[in-house]
Amino acid sequence: MSLSVPDLNFRVIAPALIVALTALIVLLAELVTPAPRKRWLGVLGLIGLLIAAGATVGLWGAPASAFGGMVVADNFGLFLTLVILLGAALSILLALDFVRAHRVDQGEYYVLVLFAVVGMILMATATDLIVIFLALELLSLPLYILAAFKRADARSLEAGLKYFLLGAFSSAFFLYGIAFIFGGTGTTNLMKIADALAKNPRNDLLLVGAGLLLVGFAFKVALVPFHWWTPDVYDGAPTAVTAFMSVGVKAAAFGAFFRAFLVALPAFAFDWRIVLAALAVLTMTLGNVAALLQSNVKRMLAYSSIAHAGYILIALVAMGASGLSSALFYLLAYTLTNLGAFGAVIALSDGERERLEIRDWGGAARQYPFIAAMFAIFMLSLAGFPPLAGFTGKFLIFSAAVETGWAWLAVIGVLNSLVSAYFYLRPIVQMYMSEPVPGWDRIRVAPLVALALVLALIGVIALGLYPTPAIVMATGGFLR
Amino acid sequence: MGDLALAVVVLSGFVVALVAPTVTRHRHNAAGWLIALLPLALTLYFVAQLPRLARGEVLTFAAPWVAELGLAFSLRADGLGVLFALLISGIGTLIVIYAGGYLHGNPFLGRFYAWLLVFMASMLGVALADNLIVLFVFWELTSLSSYILIGFEHESASARAAALQAMLVTGAGGLAMLAGLLLLGQVSGSLELSALLTQGDALRASPLYPAALLLVLLGAFSKSAQFPFHFWLPNAMQAPTPVSAYLHSATMVKAGVYLLARLNPALGGTDLWLYAVGGIGAATMLLGGYLALTQTDLKRLLAYSTVSALGTLTMLIGLGTSLALKAMVVFVLAHALYKGALFLIAGAVDHATGTRDVTQLGGLARAMPITASAAVLAALAMAGVPPLFGFIAKELIYEVGLELGVWWISAIVASALFTVFIASTIALGVFFGQTRHTPKHAHEAPSSLWLGPVVLAGLSLLIGSAPELVSAILIAPTVAAISGKPVAVKLALWHGVTPALLLSLATVLVGIGLFFARDALRRLLAPLRWSGAEQTYALALDGLNALARGQTRVLQNGYLRRYLMTIVLATVGLTGAVLLNQPIWNQLSNLPWETIWQDARFYELGLAVLIVLATIAAVVSPSRLGAVAALGVVGYSISLIFLAFGAPDLAMTQFTIESLSVLLFVLVFYHLPRFTRLSTSRARVRDAVIAALAGGLMTLFVLLAVGVQFQPSISDYFLENALPLAHGRNVVNVILVDFRGLDTLGEITVLGIAALGAYALLKLRREKIE
Known part of the structure; x- marks a missing residue:
């Protein structure tokens, strides 16, 4: 045998490289930036994300593979890359004032976010299980730290520790799964696994490996019963971090999840579709039912994010082109809406005091008519009300399911949306129909946060009223 | 594209809604009259289209929306659509004017108008949509605007609860309907109503038909307050009266009826349709009338009678005979005219006297003559007395019942009795008899408040006396749209002495008799009130909450x-x-167990035993240090295994990492409290x-x-090439620094950084001590 040098096409990983480079520059710049100017490091990060987005657009439409089939730049991966960059940029906008208010105004914050973004992008574009695993770790480690970033706050520390311990466990399962898949097929490349499977469809080792991979993915995207960390971590982590990880991780992990199962394991579809359908039902139902009682906005949004993972899973069960594009569209819609919702929480916080209890939102509509209206629209979009982004996304996923003969799953999804309307409406009722709560004086809303909210709002409404361009972009599919 | 005007008409309400608050702020007193110009213009537009419809033409508009999904923003105005559009815009005009007087001085009037217009535009969208998804979008928008309008007086907790209840029940139904509509689209291959309606046979033959039908019915029934979802409508009476009159009597609650009528050519005509639609309709008709008997609040009384009327309409669609469909269309129009008027009168009475309790009201005709005359006309129409339009409607319904047999006609007559009773309660009880003392001193309502009732009641009289005004240009195209084929409609006030006429006479007399026995009747029925459906709703909500609580306590407990x-x-x-x-x-x-045992070398077995023992020790060890040391033994043993199987580089890495991690463990554990x-x-x-x-x-x-094993062992390659390629005799060294030089560099870096970390930890500790 001989050792060969893989094809080093750095163009294909340009977005990830640019973000990584930005992270390193920010890390160095942090050393020489005086404390009052730390926010400029965030601006530097934003510029890097913008350039990376430009590079991503430059790669659009010409699918290419590099590094011996380890990563690709296909429209599926690039779409997710854009979603991830968008989510990261909006969450940095949200964080610029937030970190100062919470006295964690350190350059490392942005560095960690950027490194996590590198991991996310790689995860969405990797076509080899080993790279997926490395990307998974690269995105997870910064998030463990970010969750615990508010070091003076015991809840933040607890969140970081819990996330880390459970995450380490699931990573181990994931890695073990890769080993079994390698044992079953002799390769970790997704396309080659599919080939091996086509030759030898009875492959128990591969089945075991797929089960363990599923555990790893299920943990990252928070499927029931691997979701336990979500409410505790979302609640304890600083709100800006929660906003970031609620969207970026979902996009990246679902990207790899879809790719691994649809590219490598379609031959097993009969087995895993049933398992995933069951998980989807469990996830949607538990997420929505548990969210009913939450009095804390962040915990409510945590359960809501679990439920949304369930909806997206329906798209995976549906398979096919429509399932794939509906999932991409949904992730985009969810990213905008969820960041908007968390952004509103950040916008109305008074220094370190945040309106975390739903009852604190009483009369907010009178004090902040615009923020309240935007928050209400984000809630309605999450609930799937037309004509907002959330509705279009749900509609796409449910019709993909109906199209492929999974009508019952779509019906359960619809029923779940109904349960969810109840808890999404509660903060709206509170804002518009209750008296202001004493102790919440009117404060000035940070302009950058307001900017992020308006951007998200424009997206949510545009994706609802005229979704065509986004749907067209989402139908690119994989490079196989 | 088609008629662009149609799209403008539907969307204009949304645009005007944006400026309504500004208009109201600057011209508070005249806002109602100004804003009413929009619905008035729309009404005139629809009236102008009637001749075209009568010629059998259909107005359409389509613009691409999400072409990839076959979704178009398509509208279609046929007889059925325009009948509803006329009701929506015509009554809308009166309601907007009325609200100007009713909510005069309310600081949120502008917001009220904005949402009222949003509702109006959405409702027009429901009536005129051709694409099922467009229809659904507008459908949910009506639920949302209804939610906000019911909760308009949000200071009151019961208004908030009622708003939420209405929203959950109708929103839920709407979602079920969406699933049903998607199934219909799946079977017929098109989401356009115009295409769908031509595929009735294929739809009815499909195995998905029952599921799709039941899902659609859930939507229609919840929206139109059919049993067992009827309870939300009376509760929604918390809304300001213009909203009750408009949404919860004339238009929104008829959306379900509209949908059933619309889908009749595609889904109707089966046994399932007859029993589900006709049966539930009849049950609702009777239940609504019965529950109305004990009501004393004017608006709740009217609400229950609306439930009953909606049941009648649903029943007629379910029966599906051509006579039944004709009766249904006539009744839709008649009911909208008289019930809209009566709701507005109830609001005017409330406004003038400060109470809506019928036991507290009487003899208002002297103080409010104009309102009273409108009330009498509307009540006569409701009771079905000639020459009002309600009479023609009721005659037709009786004919349907007589055609079908004794059970149906008995049910219809029973509900008619309840209706006459309710009509008498309002007209006779409130406006005649002894004058009662009321919270406010009664006075005639301002013109904005009596205009609506007078116009609506006047129309009842006009159309009743001259039914040919509407029969050819409005009723016939509508019936044609519902039955899916052209029909000729001739309406007349006088048919000679028929069984239906005699029944009518008897109903009116007995109904009025019931009215005079009203006190006894209320006492008799008071203990028999039934609210099972509403309790089920409450139970379901409580159950969900309990489930959620259990989940949090047992599973999500933070451990x-x-x-x-x-x-x-x-x-x-x-x-x-x-x-x-x-x-x-x-x-x-x-598996070749034999050879596995034979091949095993003694030190391999020894290492395996060591690992197992060390693991057990780590688990049972009473001290942290002991556990860490045991884990270290496991790690070192594994690196020895690597060594034994010929992977010295791996073994070295494992060895160093193991050493470092044990060291770090010890450092960290030093700070922790005692192991318990x-x-x-x-x-x-x-x-x-x-x-x-x-x-x-x-x-x-x-x-x-x-x-x-997939790949051949790599050892031979290294052994052969160490000298010629890398010029080294020590193969292990060559592997570490040459073949895998990059790996080694990475490992060294990792180790270096880990060592730095350990140093930092040590330093931190020293500084603390100092």
């Missing part, structure tokens, strides 16, 4: 060990399912079982993997 336990168990379950495959066991028993045993022995046994399960399963899987 990491619980989370971990479920994750491990779920993993065992997911992967263990593979073992259900019989061949796996064969494969395991076919927290869990009970029962919990420990449980944990042991779970651990054994997970470990055992993984061992099995590893055994499966034994004997799999």
Whole structure:
């Protein structure tokens, strides 16, 4: 045998490289930036994300593979890359004032976010299980730290520790799964696994490996019963971090999840579709039912994010082109809406005091008519009300399911949306129909946060009223 | 494209809604009259289209929306659509003017108008949509605007609860309907109503038909307050009266009826349709009338009678005969005219006297003559007395019942009795008889408040006396649209002495008789009130809440060990399912066990035993340091195994990492409190079982993997090429610094940084001590 040098096409990983480079520059710049100017490091990060987005657009439409089939730049991966960059940029906008208010105004914050973004992008574009695993770790480690970033706050520390311990466990399962898949097929490349499977469809080792991979993915995207960390971590982590990880991780992990199962394991579809359908039902139902009682906005949004993972899973069960594009569209819609919702929480916080209890939102509509209206629209979009982004996304996923003969799953999804309307409406009722709560004086809303909210709002409404361009972009599919 | 005007008409309400608050702020007193110009213009537009419709033409508009999904923003105005559009815009005009007087001085009037217009535009969208998804979007928008309008007086907790209830019930139904509509689209291959309606036979023959129909019915029934969803409508009377009159009597609640009528050519005509639609309709008709008997609040009384009327309409669609469909269309128009008027009168009475309790009201005709005359006309129409339009409607319904047999006609007559009773309660009870003392001194309402009732009641009289005004240009195209084929409609006030006429006469007389016995009747029926459906709703909500609470307490309790336990168990379950495959066991028993034992060298076995012992020691050790040391033994033994199997570089890496991590562990543990045993022995046994399960399963899987080898051993390559390629005789050295030089560099970097970390930890500690 001989050792060969893989094809080093750095163009294909340009977005990830640019973000990584930005992270390193920010890390160095942090050393020489005086404390009052730390926010400029965030601006530097934003510029890097913008350039990376430009590079991503430059790669659009010409699918290419590099590094011996380890990563690709296909429209599926690039779409997710854009979603991830968008989510990261909006969450940095949200964080610029937030970190100062919470006295964690350190350059490392942005560095960690950027490194996590590198991991996310790689995860969405990797076509080899080993790279997926490395990307998974690269995105997870910064998030463990970010969750615990508010070091003076015991809840933040607890969140970081819990996330880390459970995450380490699931990573181990994931890695073990890769080993079994390698044992079953002799390769970790997704396309080659599919080939091996086509030759030898009875492959128990591969089945075991797929089960363990599923555990790893299920943990990252928070499927029931691997979701336990979500409410505790979302609640304890600083709100800006929660906003970031609620969207970026979902996009990246679902990207790899879809790719691994649809590219490598379609031959097993009969087995895993049933398992995933069951998980989807469990996830949607538990997420929505548990969210009913939450009095804390962040915990409510945590359960809501679990439920949304369930909806997206329906798209995976549906398979096919429509399932794939509906999932991409949904992730985009969810990213905008969820960041908007968390952004509103950040916008109305008074220094370190945040309106975390739903009852604190009483009369907010009178004090902040615009923020309240935007928050209400984000809630309605999450609930799937037309004509907002959330509705279009749900509609796409449910019709993909109906199209492929999974009508019952779509019906359960619809029923779940109904349960969810109840808890999404509660903060709206509170804002518009209750008296202001004493102790919440009117404060000035940070302009950058307001900017992020308006951007998200424009997206949510545009994706609802005229979704065509986004749907067209989402139908690119994989490079196989 | 088609008629662009149609799209402008539908969307204009949304645009005007944006400026309504500004208009109201600057011209508070005239706002109602100004804003009413929009619905008035729309009404005129629709009236102008009537001749075209009568010629059998259909107005359409389509613009691409999401072409990839076959979604178009398409509108279609046929007879049925325009009938509803006329009701929506015409009554809308009166309501907007009325609200200007009713909510005069309310600081939120502008917001009220904005949402009222949003509702109007959405409702027009429902009536005129051709695409099912467009229809659904507008449908949910009506639910949303209704939610906000019901909760308009949001200071009151009951208004908030009622708003939420209406929203949940109708929103839920709407979602079920969406699922049904998607199924219909799936079967027929098109989401356009115009295409769908031509595929009735294919739809009815499809195995998905029952499911799709039931889902659509859930939507229609919840929206139109059919049993068992009827309870939300009376509760929604918390809304300001213009809203009740408009949404909850004339338009929104008829959306379900509209949808059923619309889908009749595609879905109707089966037994399931007859029993589900006709049966539920009849049940609602009777239940609504019966529940109305004991009501004393004017608006709730009217609400229950609306429930009953909606039931009648649903029943007529379910029966589906051509006579029934004709009766249904006539009744839709008649009911909208008289019920809209009566709601507005109820509001005017409330406004003038400060109460809506019928037992507190009487003899208002003297103080409010104009309102009273409108009330009498509307009540006569409701009771079905000639020459009002309500009479023609009721005659037709009686004919339908007589055609079908004794059970149906009895049910219809019974509900008519209730209706006459309600009509008499309002006209006779409130406006005639003894004058009562009321909270406010009664006075005639301002013109904005009596205009609506007078116009609506006047129309009842006009159309009743001259039904040919509407029969050819409005009723006939509508019936044609519902039955899916052209029909001729001739309406007349006088048919001669028919059984229907005699029944009518008897109903009116007995109904008025019931009215005079009203006190006794209320006393008799008071204990028999029935609110089972509403209790079910409350139970369902409570149940969900209890479930959620249990979930949080038992499962999401914050303990990491619980989370971990479920994750491990779920993993065992997911992967263990593979073992259900019989061949796996064969494969395991076919492994070359003999040679495995023979090939094993003594130090391999020794290491294996050492690892097992060290693991056990780590688990049972009473001190942290002991456990860490035991873990270190495990790690070192594994690196020895690597060495034994010819991977010296791997062994070295493992060795150094193991050393470092033991060191770090010790450093960190130094700061921790003493090791205590927290869990009970029962919990420990449980944990042991779970651990054994997970470990055992993984061992099995590893055994499966034994004997799999894909690539030839790499050792030979290294041995052959060490000297010629890398000029080194020590193969291990060559591998480390040459063949795998990059790996080594990476490892050195990692180790260096880890060492720095350890140094930082040590330094931190020293500074603390100092």
